[in-house]
Each structure stands twice: as structure tokens, then as C-alpha cells.
Amino acid sequence: MINTRFCPTANGALHYGHLYMALVNKGLADEGGGDFTIRFEDTAASLQHLGKERIRTICKNQIDDLAWAGIIAERYIYQSAIDEEVEAFLLKRGFKRTPQEDPVVVPGIIAEGNMILYPYTPSMTAEKVVMDWMTGTTLLVRGIDLLSEYSLYTHYCRMFELPEPRHLYLPRLKGPFGDISKTNGGCTIAGARSDGISPAELRDMIGRACLKNPPNGWSLDNLKAEPRITL
Numbered sequence: 239m240i241n242t243r244f245c246p247t248a249n250g251a252l253h254y255g256h257l258y259m260a261l262v263n264k265g266l267a268d269e270g271g272g273d274f275t276i277r278f279e280d281t282a283a284s285l286q287h288l289g290k291e292r293i294r295t296i297c298k299n300q301i302d303d304l305a306w307a308g309i310i311a312e313r314y315i316y317q318s319a320i321d322e323e324v325e326a327f328l329l330k331r332g333f334k335r336t337p338q339e340d341p342v343v344v345p346g347i348i349a350e351g352n353m354i355l356y357p358y359t360p361s362m363t364a365e366k367v368v369m370d371w372m373t374g375t376t377l378l379v380r381g382i383d384l385l386s387e388y389s390l391y392t393h394y395c396r397m398f399e400l401p402e403p404r405h406l407y408l409p410r411l412k413g414p415f416g417d418i419s420k421t422n423g424g425c426t427i428a429g430a431r432s433d434g435i436s437p438a439e440l441r442d443m444i445g446r447a448c449l450k451n452p453p454n455g456w457s458l459d460n461l462k463a464e465p466r467i468t469l
Contacts, residue, residue, distance in 0.1 A: 240270025241376045244311075248280040248296045249288075251426040252303050254418045254467060255381075255411040257440070258448050260309050262408065263379050265456025273312040275373045276304070281317045303427040307437050315373065317365075324368045331398050333364055358387055367394040375403050382407040406458070411447065412466045425469065443467065 242263040246256060260276075267274035278297045285293055301314065328334070370378065385407045395402040411418045418425060430440050445452035447467035454460045 239272040241272040242267040243275040245277045248293045251428040275313045276311040277315045363390045371400045378403045379406045
């Protein structure tokens with residue numbers, strides 16, 4: 239059984255790169271007879287200026303956009319709802335969370351050999367390990383820019399005596415003007431909806447960009463090594 243998860247940050251609309259990652263995770267869980275979980279990262283300090291109501295609205299909009307695109311999860315979990323349980327686990331194992339610690343900033347590799355800085359803290363990684371265990375995640379499919387966190391993630395799995403999920407890292411989705419992301423003006427699912435693009439058309443566009451043989455589904459052996467979308 240393969241259980242996967244998709245963890246969008248509650249900071250805005252989901253972009254085409256998010257849809258690509260969600261489709262892969264959902265497809266692998268379906269293929270493996272397991273569950274697909276969406277866990278919203280809604281507790282980051284960088285989000286708190288938005289206020290709880292705005293953060294929850296962003297999460298709802300993300301659910302709506304994914305559902306419109308045909309992606310329904312078995313479970314929807316908010317990190318804020320399980321925070322106390324995660325903290326209790328960490329304290330029991332002798333790990334004290336320190337959310338205010340300075341982030342470790344390391345280079346993460348993205349498509350075509352480019353590098354970006356990926357910030358994380360030991361506490362953030364420890365929390366992810368516990369939350370993934372709590373949701374029964376057996377396969378982590380993440381962007382290659384998160385590869386730099388792999389060693390710390392597996393370190394905490396062993397420290398906490400928790401099973402290590404299998405890890406897979408996918409290249410970022412590229413477009414005519416570079417990486418498809420919010421930060422550089424990439425295309426969003428909400429934007430596609432407002433432009434009158436149908437769910438079938440958007441999924442077909444993403445499939446042709448990311449799959450070797452689009453009709454064959456989102457299996458690992460059907461993914462392109464360098465996904466590129468034509469807009």
C-alpha cells in the first residue's frame with residue numbers, strides 16, 4: 239500500500255507546479271491502493287500576519303481549486319489542528335521545538351542545474367517527520383529543491399524510531415519564462431478557471447508537459463525527466 243501526501247503552504251493560490259505535484263501524489267496513491275492526504279501548512283510564522291480567517295480562506299480556496307481540477311483527497315488535515323499532538327510527541331522524545339530559531343539556508347537544486355535557497359529549521363523538519371508518521375505516509379514525492387532536507391529528515395526518523403518513508407524528488411515544472419511558480423508570476427489554477435480553461439483542458443496541458451505517454455496515467459515510469467509546459 240502506498241500512502242502519499244501533498245502539503246501546500248497557505249500563502250496564496252496554487253500554481254501549475256502544485257497541480258503537477260498533486261497529480262503525481264494522487265496518482266501514485268491510487269495506483270498503490272493507498273490514501274492521498276492533503277495537509278495544509280497553516281502555522282508558519284511568515285503567515286500569521288494574514289490572520290486565522292484569511293489563512294483558512296486560502297486553504298478553502300486551495301481545496302476548491304484542486305477539486306475543480308479533479309483532485310479529491312481521502313483526508314484534509316490542518317497542521318494547526320495537530321500542533322499540540324506533535325509537540326507532545328516531540329517533548330516525550332526529548333526534542334524541544336524552537337520555532338524562533340534561525341533557519342538553515344541551503345542551496346536546493348531545481349531543473350536545469352539552477353539553484354535556489356531553501357530555508358528550514360531542525361524543528362520544522364522534526365515536525366514534518368512526526369506529522370508524516372501520524373498520517374501513515376509511506377512515500378514522499380517532493381520537488382527536487384527540497385532534496386537538501388533529506389539527510390535531516392532521515393536523521394529524525396531514526397532518532398524518533400519511526401519508519402522512514404521512501405523519498406522521490408521530482409524536477410520543477412518549467413515554462414517559456416522559467417520555473418512555473420507564484421514567486422515569478424507563474425500560472426495559477428484559479429487563473430485558469432477565470433480564463434475559461436476547463437478542468438479537462440488544464441489536466442491535458444499538464445499531462446502533455448509532464449508525462450511521457452499522457453494516456454497512461456501518473457505512474458513513476460511515465461514521468462518526464464524535465465517537464466516543460468507550453469503556454
